[in-house]
Amino acid sequence: MATEPSTPGGADSPEPWSARVRTLTRLGRHREALALLRHGNPSPPPHAVALPSAVISCAALSLSSGVSQIHALAAKRGLLPAADAYLLSALLTSYSRLGRLPLAHQLLDEMPLESTPHTTLRTAFNSVISGCALHALPAACFAVFRRMRAASVGFDAVTLLALVPAAPPRVVPQVHALAARAGLAAETSVANCLISTYARGGVGGAALARRVFDEMPPASRDLVSWNAVLSAHAQNGLGVDALELYRRMRGPDGGGVEPDAVTLVGVLSSCAHLGARSVGFEVERYVLDRLPGFRANVHLCNALINFHARCGSLPRAQQLFDEMPRRSIVSWTALITGYGMHGHGDVAVSLFERMVSEGIRPDNVAMVGLLSACSHSGMYDEGRKYFSTMESAYKLRPTLEHYACMVDLLGRAGRLREARELISSMTMPADGAIWGALLGACKIHKNVEVGEEAFKHIVELEPSNAGYYVLMSNIYTDTGQLEGVARVRAMMRDRGLKKEPGCSYVEHKGQVHLFMADDHSHPQAKRIYKLVIKLEQMVKEKLGVMESKAAQRCAEKAAAQPLIGFHSEKLAVAFGLLNTEASSEIVVIKNLRVCGDCHSFLKAVSGFTNRAFLVRDASRFHRFEGGVCSCKDYW
């Protein structure tokens, strides 16, 4: 660079500064590129090398009139309609990116189809299709593609890379088939694109993405292929598969592919969902050791924050957040959600306020995090306030998820009628999660009538979700309506539904110790059960009376058959007590909600063992210490 003349080259050497324009554009230094062009030596014309770059720089700076000026200049010099393929392509890209589609179409119309080389035609169409894709104009992409085909211009991989992501979900398989017929589907770039596009179509899409990946010849899979298929699983809640892919890619299957930050973002996201703490800690170690510049990567930092917030290390999440040089709304949301899950609604609210005061406008996801934080902390007034002003203050129209948070908030606060009225006021049909939140509130407040109504809707919306049947059955049990219990159980039997088995796990010395309810398969099972029985005895003596009917039922069952009725979290905590140092916190990850009996048990045990237990259940964290729980019995 030092040898470049600081002033434009003379008549004998137009290249250096024209080439410099190109370099500056490539580096994203658009203003400098245009300044150089303006002050460049006008003779000899036409500086053809600099013009396409200049057009791209104009577009990058949204200088629509600059593009038009260069367009006019080029036309005057006879470089258009198709004499200079690069300039044509740059103009078409820029007009499309700037949303000036009529001009792009006009340029396409002006190309002499017969005399223009085929590659120039293909590139011209590709430029417009890609420009439309960038502008999120899927219909325009397909309209131009149809024109391309009508003009008998063949497409290539580049066409597909723009077209595939623009296709509506139902059309993707058709474009896929078209690519396969053209022999392009096997190209690495096209296959990678198909994988990530299918991944957007939910769990079914992830299966299709997986098929594309599996059908690729192993030698043609690159790092992006592995990242795309791993993310496809991570994004669709298939964390176990994502972690398995991570293991495979580092082994012989991966062919020496080294994970990068994108890989680790997907892995951390899965760890966060699964509660796979040791894998997540390993990934963090890798990041600290091998990716020294990771703090500049907002995605990676966000993934780490989210992992720690959801896996119990809230202080670490806060520290990573504090150390970030630049944050996005995702960083804030991850932290807000984390505090909410731990029952620190007040902190979540003040973080939210700080975010807004720093000029970040909340989005729908941030509002879900905030409202659920209010809900977990019983912050009825704040929740109502934020919900009712989200549209006026932030132009956010409530979605199904926001309604679900609010029904949960109102319902848990005992305002069942208000929750029911909120559902009636909705302009869209309520989904299973919303009726489910109402049903959950009916369980807490033992309301059969409203519960039955919610259940009627759920059975239609999510007929195979066993959890809701169990919830309804428990409402009948709690209110002594045994015929209701029998009815719901019969429904489950007829539909072949089984309650999801509860399971909990503890990690110890890098090993996962998994416990199911009443499960005796652990090598230390004998000691563990002995300890639970002893602790239960102690709890009984301590509490004097049983707290709930549920606990009584458990006790009756246990008396009849002494080795059943042991919920998985009790076993996991007992394992922790037997195997860990007295000063350490025992962290348990559970798939279902903690039941009332286990909750009382863990509170009491934390008191007389002088140990802290951190339990992540299906909806939040409970930290048991000194005989109390961080949820303040509100959950």
Next chain:
DNA sequence: TTAGGGTTAG
């Protein structure tokens, strides 16, 4: 020299 693939939060 032009067009172009994978990434986080609920």
